[in-house]
Amino acid sequence: MAGAIRIHETGGPEVLHFEQVEVGAPGPGQVRLRQTAVGLNYIDIYYRTGLYPPPSLPFIPGMEAAGVVEAVGPEVSDLAVGQRVAYAAGPLGAYAEVRLMPADRLVPLPDNISDDTAAAMMLKGLTAQYLLRRTFKVQAGQTILFHAAAGGVGLIACQWAKHLGATVIGTVGSDAKAELAKAHGCSHTIRYDQEDVAARVRELTGGQGVPVVYDSVGQATFEASLDSLAPLGMLVCFGQSSGPIAPINTGILAQKGSLFLTRPTLMTYTAARSDLLAMAAELFEVVARGAVKIEINQRFALRDAALAHRALAGRQTTGSSLLVV
Ligand SMILES: NC(=O)c1ccc[n+]([C@@H]2O[C@H](COP(=O)([O-])OP(=O)(O)OC[C@H]3O[C@@H](n4cnc5c(N)ncnc54)[C@H](OP(=O)(O)O)[C@@H]3O)[C@@H](O)[C@H]2O)c1
Numbered sequence: 001m002a003g004a005i006r007i008h009e010t011g012g013p014e015v016l017h018f019e020q021v022e023v024g025a026p027g028p029g030q031v032r033l034r035q036t037a038v039g040l041n042y043i044d045i046y047y048r049t050g051l052y053p054p055p056s057l058p059f060i061p062g063m064e065a066a067g068v069v070e071a072v073g074p075e076v077s078d079l080a081v082g083q084r085v086a087y088a089a090g091p092l093g094a095y096a097e098v099r100l101m102p103a104d105r106l107v108p109l110p111d112n113i114s115d116d117t118a119a120a121m122m123l124k125g126l127t128a129q130y131l132l133r134r135t136f137k138v139q140a141g142q143t144i145l146f147h148a149a150a151g152g153v154g155l156i157a158c159q160w161a162k163h164l165g166a167t168v169i170g171t172v173g174s175d176a177k178a179e180l181a182k183a184h185g186c187s188h189t190i191r192y193d194q195e196d197v198a199a200r201v202r203e204l205t206g207g208q209g210v211p212v213v214y215d216s217v218g219q220a221t222f223e224a225s226l227d228s229l230a231p232l233g234m235l236v237c238f239g240q241s242s243g244p245i246a247p248i249n250t251g252i253l254a255q256k257g258s259l260f261l262t263r264p265t266l267m268t269y270t271a272a273r274s275d276l277l278a279m280a281a282e283l284f285e286v287v288a289r290g291a292v293k294i295e296i297n298q299r300f301a302l303r304d305a306a307l308a309h310r311a312l313a314g315r316q317t318t319g320s321s322l323l324v325v
Helices: 040-049 116-133 151-161 174-184 197-204 220-229 250-254 273-287 302-313
Strands: 001-008 018-022 031-039 065-070 084-087 098-102 142-148 167-172 185-189 210-215 230-236 259-260 296-301 320-324
Touching: 001 098, 001 185, 001 302, 018 031, 031 116, 040 302, 065 116, 084 116, 098 197, 116 151, 116 230, 116 273, 116 296, 116 320, 142 151, 151 167, 151 174, 151 185, 167 174, 174 185, 185 197, 197 220, 210 220, 210 259, 220 230, 296 302, 302 320
Parallel strands: 142 167, 142 210, 167 185, 210 230, 230 259, 296 320
Antiparallel strands: 001 018, 031 065, 031 098, 031 320, 065 084
16 A cells, blocks of 8 residues: 545645545556655646646556556566666556556656756656757747746746847746746746736837747736737647636738647657657756756645645745645
């Protein structure tokens, strides 16, 4: 038996229950992982509330963790007992002391990446990788807009974009978050709760607008994001922390300058194992050389997952948060 957070019905943070669960032996293609640190992500909230339907009930939430291989099932040739690994993008079940994992979703950890750092950055950092390097390839000299710049994905992505030579405009919900974002890659910050975002972006770009907006806030920022783009610009909607975006009339993309709109997910971008490993290698490299610092600004005991969810949904966190096993 092992401790885990289980959800029997979707709802508020109170549905997160710490229970003892049976883990069992790994089947073909699986390993059993003793987890050392679990990453907290906004997607965990979407599953908890039912915005994203869970595959079954009850279920163990969570998509990201680091740990040590404890047992290896049949047909697993490239992982050994005692090996340190991490994963992002599921399958669900990370909020647990011990779990079974498909071996082909695990990334071996180099010695210079600690378990805590891995659990704090795999999902958020691989997301930053594909957003900046694949969805829209950010080039040196460009100015970009990144919403929720002081958040988990935000702090990593803004540092990485600066490292690529971009000028980053970040939106934030408080002055303290503005300071933090400026210390992590942002040249300019906008208080989106107080200022007209599109007008400020025009001001900062000499009236031109930006070639790309990365928007994980969704409902509250969608219009301003479109209005911040230069002609032929791309809006990358990759989350909805303020709520889902209403159905749109695609004619609006024509009216606002032949814009591109995409709604990417990490699952698609890491579906091929070769992509997962190549993306992780790039992430490990920028972290190892110090270009991207992983800030773990909150730690909660696994059994206190409800507190962690309240803090994340209540906009009280910055950078990455860990559930300590
Ligand atoms: N598509 C993908 O592949 C993918 C992968 C990873 C994450 N994501 C998305 O990226 C976003 C960031 O994830 P994260 O785990 O790093 O979370 P996070 O950014 O650390 O937390 C969310 C932040 O969003 C901002 N926000 C704005 N309006 C909000 C509202 N009404 N309620 C709550 N927060 C609000 C808050 O920052 P301020 O106080 O500064 O406004 C808050 O701190 C989420 O939307 C997530 O779903 C998508």
